[in-house]
Amino acid sequence: MLQELDPRLAGIESELDQALNGLNDTNADINSSLDEFKTKHKTKLRIAFTLGVVCLFIFPTISFLIFGGYAFFRYAVMPFANKVIEKAYLVTPIAQALNLDYTLKGNTLICEEARAAGIIPKGYRMRAEDAFTGHVSGVPYYFTELVVESGPNSAQGSLFKGAIIKLSLPKANMSEVLVLQDAGLWNKLKNAFQVYQGMEQVSLESVEFENQYQVYAKDQIDARKLLTPEYMERLTQVKAFYTFNKPVIKMAQPKIKIQMYAHGNELIIALDYAEDYFNPIKMHKSFDHAWAKDIAQQFILIESLAKSLIKQW
Amino acid sequence: MTGIVIITTFLALVGGLYFWYISIVTKRNKAQEAFAGIDVQLKKRADLIANVLVIAKKFMEHEKALLEQVTQLRAQVTSDQSAKTSNPVDIKERFAIEEQLHKSMGQLNVAVENYPELKSDSHMLNAQNAYKEVEADIAASRRFYNSAVGALHNSIQIFPGNIIARKIGVSELPFYETSSATKLITNASDVL
Numbered sequence: 001m002l003q004e005l006d007p008r009l010a011g012i013e014s015e016l017d018q019a020l021n022g023l024n025d026t027n028a029d030i031n032s033s034l035d036e037f038k039t040k041h042k043t044k045l046r047i048a049f050t051l052g053v054v055c056l057f058i059f060p061t062i063s064f065l066i067f068g069g070y071a072f073f074r075y076a077v078m079p080f081a082n083k084v085i086e087k088a089y090l091v092t093p094i095a096q097a098l099n100l101d102y103t104l105k106g107n108t109l110i111c112e113e114a115r116a117a118g119i120i121p122k123g124y125r126m127r128a129e130d131a132f133t134g135h136v137s138g139v140p141y142y143f144t145e146l147v148v149e150s151g152p153n154s155a156q157g158s159l160f161k162g163a164i165i166k167l168s169l170p171k172a173n174m175s176e177v178l179v180l181q182d183a184g185l186w187n188k189l190k191n192a193f194q195v196y197q198g199m200e201q202v203s204l205e206s207v208e209f210e211n212q213y214q215v216y217a218k219d220q221i222d223a224r225k226l227l228t229p230e231y232m233e234r235l236t237q238v239k240a241f242y243t244f245n246k247p248v249i250k251m252a253q254p255k256i257k258i259q260m261y262a263h264g265n266e267l268i269i270a271l272d273y274a275e276d277y278f279n280p281i282k283m284h285k286s287f288d289h290a291w292a293k294d295i296a297q298q299f300i301l302i303e304s305l306a307k308s309l310i311k312q313w
Numbered sequence: 314m315t316g317i318v319i320i321t322t323f324l325a326l327v328g329g330l331y332f333w334y335i336s337i338v339t340k341r342n343k344a345q346e347a348f349a350g351i352d353v354q355l356k357k358r359a360d361l362i363a364n365v366l367v368i369a370k371k372f373m374e375h376e377k378a379l380l381e382q383v384t385q386l387r388a389q390v391t392s393d394q395s396a397k398t399s400n401p402v403d404i405k406e407r408f409a410i411e412e413q414l415h416k417s418m419g420q421l422n423v424a425v426e427n428y429p430e431l432k433s434d435s436h437m438l439n440a441q442n443a444y445k446e447v448e449a450d451i452a453a454s455r456r457f458y459n460s461a462v463g464a465l466h467n468s469i470q471i472f473p474g475n476i477i478a479r480k481i482g483v484s485e486l487p488f489y490e491t492s493s494a495t496k497l498i499t500n501a502s503d504v505l
Contacts, residue, residue, distance in 0.1 A: 205459070205460065220347070228453075
């Protein structure tokens with residue numbers, strides 16, 4: 001039961017069922033309209049098909065384009081669009097129950113901020129999808145999935161696949177704090193660069209955290225105000241969630257990376273979990289309780305991460 | 314040849330000792346800087362406590378003993394604020410009194426719950442919020458100080474750091490330990 005995760009999710013299953021029924025009804029309506037159209041214009045369609053085959057020999061290029069275009073629309077675009085609609089139907093109720101607004105398109109400006117801060121790779125281009133906005137204990141909160149592609153062709157692979165989270169803490173006025181994933185020798189070189197930029201390395205008391213991250217800050221006290229023991233614990237939980245708790249999309253032992261940047265009253269977190277978490281292609285055909293639980297858990301966890309900060313600032 | 318080896322070894326030794334000396338002095342300065350950071354926050358807290366006491370005294374007739382205790386401790390920390398950062402004994406004493414004050418303020422905050430008028434008083438709410446913010450600043454400053462002190466201890470307890478430290482008069486500084494620092498949170502199931 002999703003209610004066990006959070007009381008706000010009470011009755012969400014029935015809402016999701018209703019949403020799925022609505023979706024199925026819509027799909028059934030579209031299909032029956034298509035069938036009706038086919039039956040009504042059966043003869044015309046047969047004539048058009050025969051003419052098309054004849055044209056294939058007379059104007060082969062144009063005919064190939066028409067048939068190819070139809071096949072692409074029928075077998076690639078339509079199923080994808082259906083999945084996107086399915087996602088919008090099913091993610092929205094969960095988001096609303098948690099007081100978040102969901103949009104399919106993400107805000108690339110926030111991703112640009114993350115890129116300028118050096119917490120995501122530069123790459124060739126960025127694609128931001130599946131955005132959630134809302135408030136956690138009165139603090140503005142933004143979440144979007146982001147893919148940073150390495151080249152003009154998507155098949156060339158991605159440098160970053162994950163989420164960007166932005167929080168605007170009302171009272172905070174932090175000097176710059178940068179938390180990077182520990183990367184051995186590379187980080188040592190980076191350390192020299194950061195010191196040059198006026199940031200110094202911060203050593204924290206948590207051995208586990210120290211093993212995983214390198215922290216740089218302009219002010220040692222600000223860094224500790226941000227990285228409280230509670231907050232560090234929450235970050236570890238977020239990492240554990242994305243590493244071990246993926247029943248639906250079955251990620252193959254992902255290498256989770258969390259990096260963040262804080263300045264002024266803004267905190268940007270880059271979560272690289274090497275997957276499109278909301279990718280419609282990976283979703284099940286029908287409502288999946290485990291999937292809904294996964295989505296809800298993710299937001300509750302990020303909410304708790306934000307709450308642990310709000311206590312402090 | 315032997316001469317060159319002896320001179321090289323000697324220079325390496327002197328160079329090594331010099332770098333160790335630099336490291337000790339740098340770490341001591343860092344610890345003192347961290348102490349100065351705490352000092353500022355503790356002074357801010359002492360000022361805020363004065364405001365809290367003024368407001369609380371109007372309402373809390375049955376908590377005279379507690380208010381008296383807080384007043385006395387505050388007076389003590391205010392007078393002890395002259396403690397020199399290089400004197401570990403003074404610093405340790407000061408931390409002990411500050412910790413007592415912190416605990417007494419905790420009791421006072423709990424006692425405030427029994428006075429609904431005081432609890433909802435806007436001045437008191439403002440003072441309590443400001444107090445909470447200063448406590449967060451103190452916690453962060455304390456962690457920085459303890460980290461700097463830990464690094465200093467490592468460099469002056471390991472040979473030949475202990476000898477160099479004795480020669481230049483650098484001694485260990487006390488950690489600022491507090492009961493709330495050991496408070497750990499939650500397990501994952503609380504949030505998942």
